[in-house]
Amino acid sequence: xxxxxxVLNKFRLLRENLKLANKFTxxxxxxxxxxxxxxxxxxxxxxxxxAEVAVITQADDFLQSMNSVRNYTTNNIIPLLESKLExxxxxxxxxxxxxxxxxxxxxxxTNEQYKEFIYKEAALDPTNKLDQADSFESQLINLxxxxxxxxxxxxxxxxxxxxTFYIARRLNLDNPxxxxxxxxxxxxxxxxxxxxxxxxxxxxxxxxxxxxQMIYVPAEKILRTANHYWWLAMGVQASxxxxxxxxxxxxxxxxxxxxxxxxxxxxxxxxxGKINTDFEQKTNDEIGTLAASFNRMKSSLEIAMKLLNQxxxx
Numbered sequence: 001x002x003x004x005x006x007v008l009n010k011f012r013l014l015r016e017n018l019k020l021a022n023k024f025t026x027x028x029x030x031x032x033x034x035x036x037x038x039x040x041x042x043x044x045x046x047x048x049x050x051a052e053v054a055v056i057t058q059a060d061d062f063l064q065s066m067n068s069v070r071n072y073t074t075n076n077i078i079p080l081l082e083s084k085l086e087x088x089x090x091x092x093x094x095x096x097x098x099x100x101x102x103x104x105x106x107x108x109x110t111n112e113q114y115k116e117f118i119y120k121e122a123a124l125d126p127t128n129k130l131d132q133a134d135s136f137e138s139q140l141i142n143l144x145x146x147x148x149x150x151x152x153x154x155x156x157x158x159x160x161x162x163x164t165f166y167i168a169r170r171l172n173l174d175n176p177x178x179x180x181x182x183x184x185x186x187x188x189x190x191x192x193x194x195x196x197x198x199x200x201x202x203x204x205x206x207x208x209x210x211x212x213q214m215i216y217v218p219a220e221k222i223l224r225t226a227n228h229y230w231w232l233a234m235g236v237q238a239s240x241x242x243x244x245x246x247x248x249x250x251x252x253x254x255x256x257x258x259x260x261x262x263x264x265x266x267x268x269x270x271x272x273g274k275i276n277t278d279f280e281q282k283t284n285d286e287i288g289t290l291a292a293s294f295n296r297m298k299s300s301l302e303i304a305m306k307l308l309n310q311x312x313x314x
Contacts, residue, residue, distance in 0.1 A: 025249055032241045039237060044230055051219070051226035055165040056154070059217040062105075063167050066119060066215070069104045070097040074175055091191035096181075098131065098211070116161055118216035121171060127182070127192070127201025133212065137168070140212045144170040162220035171211035173204050 074097050081095050093099040098121045105119040122133035124141055133141055140153055153168045173182070181188050185198035204210055 024252055025245070028245045028248060032245060035241065036234065036238060040230070040234055043233055047226040047230050048223070051222045052165070055217050055219045055222055056167075059154075059165055059167045059215050062108075062117065062119065062217070063169060063213070063215045066101045066105060066213070067169075069101045073097040073100040078175075078177060088189075088191055091189065091195050098128075102130075116218040118164075118214070120214040120216075121211045122214050123201075123211050125200055125203070127196045129200075131211070137212050137214060140168045140214075141209060144212060145209045156219065157216070159216065162218055163223065164216045165219045166214060166216050169213040170209055171213045172207055173210045174207060176206060179204065179206065 073094070077100065078095050078097075081092050084092060093103075101121070102119060105117075109115050109117060120137075121131050122137035122141065123131050124133055124138060126132055136157065143153065144150060151170045154166060157164055157166050173179075179187075181192055182201055182204040185193060185202055188198070188202070
């Protein structure tokens with residue numbers, strides 16, 4: 001009888017704490033939220049990294065292209081036109097590597113895809129005011145000048161057009177022919193002085209850092225696209241997790257909660273003397289074992305009650 005009483009107490013405890021489904025749902029939700037946060041952080045890092053790689057690749061490709069234009073101008077165009085520069089009444093801009101690079105780049109920018117890209121050979125004292133370095137670019141030029149081992153710098157910079165990625169490259173005055181235009185005003189072609197004057201772009205020295213070759217690539221759109229894909233992936237993942245939680249809850253209620261509720265109700269009936277019903281559970285899992293224990297307990301109670309009735313009748 002003491003053993004049967006313990007079994008009944010166990011059933012009573014199960015009935016009193018019957019919010020197992022809610023607890024399990026809460027646990028699943030916590031696991032779900034934790035998984036979303038961890039996977040979201042990992043996915044965000046991956047997408048942002050790929051977006052940054054794409055931006056860096058674009059910037060590097062453009063910089064290499066502009067360097068190719070500069071080298072071709074220096075090695076092929078300038079030797080052909082250098083003799084004409086002194087006698088020509090009009091300045092020949094094709095003899096300036098920076099002019100050729102800018103002209104090619106501006107032609108590229110006519111394409112809608114590249115209109116927000118910026119190419120600039122920033123200098124502290126340029127001949128052409130279009131190359132005037134702003135405060136940020138001036139710091140880079142000083143960095144290159146004061147640190148001979150530093151040849152490039154890169155990173156993100158906010159411009160009025162949005163967040164951009166920049167690559168800055170040191171440009172030294174290594175071609176002696178450049179001194180013809182940039183050493184002193186009296187040596188410069190008169191055609192150059194007629195256009196740019198004799199106040200700026202002089203006093204340059206051979207092998208000194210003059211420019212910071214800058215390429216700005218808009219990063220806002222690419223990063224925004226990465227963010228869009230992040231939200232899309234999170235939405236899909238959240239939907240899958242929600243569906244999994246719903247399916248698990250349905251299976252849990254069918255396989256565990258409902259049988260426990262039924263056993264609890266039968267146990268309550270047995271405790272009030274209604275012991276003519278068996279619990280049918282044909283599975284071999286824990287619920288089946290519990291059902292078999294319940295039926296054995298009920299059989300023991302029936303035998304005990306019959307013996308008690310027989311004893312009272314004597």
